[in-house]
Amino acid sequence: GAVVSQHPSWVICKSGTSVKIECRSLDFQATTMFWYRQFPKQSLMLMATSNEGSKATYEQGVEKDKFLINHASLTLSTLTVTSAHPEDSSFYICSGLKAGNTGELFFGEGSRLTVL
């Protein structure tokens, strides 16, 4: 399989600060990356679709100014949670879409954000 590295794996921050999460595809090029949010014991909730070199497409109800996504290269996408509040505490997971006919999706290890 392919490897997607996500960093940091966990972060604790104070309310009002911003946090950046990085997602890297290590051994393949990902023209498209997805960002998910997962609440305890629930499924993956798609937040946005990120395409290299263009603006991200956000799902309904996800604030684009709150969750800034940048996909500057074929191997790196970042999610910045701006002015974080306790309700933003969650498990954030990225995934990279392997280019080509297969279009397989590979996930990062996830980042647990706790906002105090």
Add this chain to the structure above:
Amino acid sequence: GENVEQHPSTLSVQEGDSAVIKCTYSDSASNYFPWYKQELGKGPQLIIDIRSNVGEKKDQRIAVTLNKTAKHFSLHITETQPEDSAVYFCAARTSGTYKYIFGTGTRLKVLA
């Protein structure tokens, strides 16, 4: 809109028994069906997948079957082991798009 239903939500089996998780999708244009295993505190890991041009695929103790007519696909784990305990998600992807629709997950517990 597209929807994927997954059952059961929780499943407990004795070590060595088989486990079956079932998913139903709504979009008949879906053509790719992966299964992911998620361990506590980690991201989902692709364990097996199947495409719409085949009916069954097997990889050691894991197999997936697809019934396109009924729009069902299932994950079969044989000779379960405690390390199989995790949450399993099915997903469906529609031809021509890269959008994946995920099931709600099945929490599998393998009892030693």
